[in-house]
Amino acid sequence: MALRVCVTGAAGQIAYSLLYSIAKGDVFGADQQLELLLLDIPPMMAVVEGVKMELSDCSLPLLKDVVATADYKEAFLNADVAILVGAMPRRQGMERKDLLKANAKIFEGQGKAINDYAKKTIKVLVVGNPANTNCLITKTCAPSIPAANFSCLTRLDQNRAQYQVANRVGVPCDKVRNVIIWGNHSATQFPDVSQAVVVTNERTPVYAAVKDDAWLKGDFISTIQTRGAAVIAARKLSSAMSAAKAIGDHMRDWWFGTQPDEWVSMGVFSDGSYGIPEGLIYSYPVKISGKEWSIVQGMEISDFAREKMDATAKELMEEKEAALSFLGQ
Amino acid sequence: MALRVCVTGAAGQIAYSLLYSIAKGDVFGADQQLELLLLDIPPMMAVVEGVKMELSDCSLPLLKDVVATADYKEAFLNADVAILVGAMPRRQGMERKDLLKANAKIFEGQGKAINDYAKKTIKVLVVGNPANTNCLITKTCAPSIPAANFSCLTRLDQNRAQYQVANRVGVPCDKVRNVIIWGNHSATQFPDVSQAVVVTNERTPVYAAVKDDAWLKGDFISTIQTRGAAVIAARKLSSAMSAAKAIGDHMRDWWFGTQPDEWVSMGVFSDGSYGIPEGLIYSYPVKISGKEWSIVQGMEISDFAREKMDATAKELMEEKEAALSFLGQ
Numbered sequence: 001m002a003l004r005v006c007v008t009g010a011a012g013q014i015a016y017s018l019l020y021s022i023a024k025g026d027v028f029g030a031d032q033q034l035e036l037l038l039l040d041i042p043p044m045m046a047v048v049e050g051v052k053m054e055l056s057d058c059s060l061p062l063l064k065d066v067v068a069t070a071d072y073k074e075a076f077l078n079a080d081v082a083i084l085v086g087a088m089p090r091r092q093g094m095e096r097k098d099l100l101k102a103n104a105k106i107f108e109g110q111g112k113a114i115n116d117y118a119k120k121t122i123k124v125l126v127v128g129n130p131a132n133t134n135c136l137i138t139k140t141c142a143p144s145i146p147a148a149n150f151s152c153l154t155r156l157d158q159n160r161a162q163y164q165v166a167n168r169v170g171v172p173c174d175k176v177r178n179v180i181i182w183g184n185h186s187a188t189q190f191p192d193v194s195q196a197v198v199v200t201n202e203r204t205p206v207y208a209a210v211k212d213d214a215w216l217k218g219d220f221i222s223t224i225q226t227r228g229a230a231v232i233a234a235r236k237l238s239s240a241m242s243a244a245k246a247i248g249d250h251m252r253d254w255w256f257g258t259q260p261d262e263w264v265s266m267g268v269f270s271d272g273s274y275g276i277p278e279g280l281i282y283s284y285p286v287k288i289s290g291k292e293w294s295i296v297q298g299m300e301i302s303d304f305a306r307e308k309m310d311a312t313a314k315e316l317m318e319e320k321e322a323a324l325s326f327l328g329q
Numbered sequence: 330m331a332l333r334v335c336v337t338g339a340a341g342q343i344a345y346s347l348l349y350s351i352a353k354g355d356v357f358g359a360d361q362q363l364e365l366l367l368l369d370i371p372p373m374m375a376v377v378e379g380v381k382m383e384l385s386d387c388s389l390p391l392l393k394d395v396v397a398t399a400d401y402k403e404a405f406l407n408a409d410v411a412i413l414v415g416a417m418p419r420r421q422g423m424e425r426k427d428l429l430k431a432n433a434k435i436f437e438g439q440g441k442a443i444n445d446y447a448k449k450t451i452k453v454l455v456v457g458n459p460a461n462t463n464c465l466i467t468k469t470c471a472p473s474i475p476a477a478n479f480s481c482l483t484r485l486d487q488n489r490a491q492y493q494v495a496n497r498v499g500v501p502c503d504k505v506r507n508v509i510i511w512g513n514h515s516a517t518q519f520p521d522v523s524q525a526v527v528v529t530n531e532r533t534p535v536y537a538a539v540k541d542d543a544w545l546k547g548d549f550i551s552t553i554q555t556r557g558a559a560v561i562a563a564r565k566l567s568s569a570m571s572a573a574k575a576i577g578d579h580m581r582d583w584w585f586g587t588q589p590d591e592w593v594s595m596g597v598f599s600d601g602s603y604g605i606p607e608g609l610i611y612s613y614p615v616k617i618s619g620k621e622w623s624i625v626q627g628m629e630i631s632d633f634a635r636e637k638m639d640a641t642a643k644e645l646m647e648e649k650e651a652a653l654s655f656l657g658q
Contacts, residue, residue: 016346016570046565047564050560050562050565050566053560053563054569054571057488057489057492057556057560057568058488058570058571059488059503061502061503062501063502064501156386160385162388163385163387163388172391172393173389173390174388227382227386231382231386233379234375234376234378234379235375235380235383241349241383242383242386244349245353245386
């Protein structure tokens with residue numbers, strides 16, 4: 001059976017990088033046939049048709065069908081996976097409240113369509129910003145789907161943090177494991193390497209490998225928090241290649257599971273773990289098996305970490321309150 | 330040892346799609362460490378730096394180093410592979426002669442730099458248009474490198490043709506094999522399925538599988554010849570995803586070889602095979618083994634094919650004459 005994968009914002013730059021990776025089999029496996037459902041707004045349909053032509057021209061054997069549509073029902077019908085990339089970007093002069101309101105409307109509509117048309121087993125990954133709160137809105141508007149089936153992307157932050165540490169220590173990126181991104185995919189996020197290790201012949205804690213606590217508690221954190229803006233300043237366009245890579249990593253791990261003794265970060269529905277308020281979409285370290293994630297428990301939280309974890313939770317509480325107030329309008 | 334791979338036009342859309350594929354190991358193998366040499370013109374250096382940041386943020390273990398430069402020596406020094414994507418695009422009001430002249434200058438300079446600084450075993454793939462003639466200029470200006478080490482891209486045309494046939498027959502794209510692209514990567518190219526087969530339980534000639542000679546000799550050919558323009562009309566941007574895919578296919582097959590009983594199309598230095606003038610870069614069906622291509626010999630050429638093969642050769646002769654006249658200016 002072909003897997004039905006919906007990608008929204010299909011005319012955009014992230015989707016352009018992502019769709020090829022999915023269609024060639026990098027995310028759901030080299031034997032998994034695929035039907036891609038490309039959603040965007042009506043003015044973008046010609047571009048989406050062009051993307052569809054290019055996907056054809058890639059001559060990919062797993063790609064059974066590609067549907068380009070501006071209709072929610074067609075996009076989410078019997079979908080196994082939804083990757084919600086499209087969102088209203090912040091425009092010059094737009095208040096934060098206006099941004100939350102515009103996005104609440106988009107994700108309310110998509111949540112309802114997922115509720116009504118998608119498979120009940122659908123896995124939903126929200127990428128469009130504010131990703132955590134957009135994910136919460138989507139989940140709230142799709143009550144027939146288990147809360148565990150909704151997540152938002154913080155893997156890009158994790159990948160960025162892995163690179164920064166690997167580059168500092170002088171090892172390949174895959175030798176740095178168990179970096180944690182806590183909280184909101186925003187400038188308040190807390191990239192935490194207190195549990196992370198550098199795996200060579202032995203497992204060395206990152207703090208011992210880097211030997212520069214001031215950097216790890218200072219510039220390292222702010223580099224990750226502001227990396228998106230730094231990429232925009234250089235490219236004059238926001239991250240697309242690296243976002244698509246992270247989306248692929250997130251979904252592949254959700255699909256196939258994590259390695260023993262390793263975890264990854266995902267924004268998931270909080271059960272109150274680590275003193276974070278229940279009912280937020282908060283980025284936690286998770287292990288995944290059988291397509292089910294579970295929050296890694298029992299880690300010691302320092303005062304330094306506590307403060308940062310609470311600050312990003314506070315921001316999410318405020319976003320939640322504002323966004324929920326816009327529902328049904 | 331890390332492989333040194335130079336990509337030109339590194340700030341552009343094709344490179345943006347391509348660099349990730351290379352860096353993750355899809356082209357030169359999952360165990361091959363890489364150093365990427367990103368060349369573009371000085372005004373694009375900030376963008377290239379942004380691309381470099383994103384490659385880092387992809388957290389890819391094979392990527393040992395990335396150099397962003399506008400300097401030919403730095404870009405080609407000890408390079409094992411060069412993928413020449415950057416070229417002067419045709420602008421409104423530009424005569425074809427002006428375009429050939431502008432590109433002759435670019436590829437003359439890069440050919441000389443390859444001659445002076447790259448490894449003598451370097452494999453060069455030219456993508457920037459007019460690709461065949463740009464490749465010929467590069468080869469001409471790098472006499473210390475064997476002619477067999479230069480090629481230009483017609484794999485995108487091959488992939489497009491495979492999809493068109495597969496879609497028509499109703500099979501996955503990889504079941505259609507041995508499509509040939511003859512000649513110039515331009516509207517005179519000849520996509521030829523007279524030798525191609527659909528491989529299911531048996532090998533059925535494409536003509537027998539499609540059962541529509543008029544389409545195969547008519548709209549099929551013009552669809553492939555004008556596909557690039559059709560993508561631009563839809564996307565408002567030229568093909569990047571599918572071009573990057575084809576570049577990866579071309580280089581991977583050059584590196585690792587083709588399957589028995591199968592061939593692929595590459596623009597290569599003509600030895601006069603099939604009555605094509607010697608000394609053109611002409612797209613032929615080739616088999617590859619030990620990183621060496623050889624033109625598939627002994628195929629019967631119909632009058633229909635002969636005419637089209639000669640027409641595209643004639644265009645290449647004219648391009649060659651014009652471009653060579655600009656050298657040294």
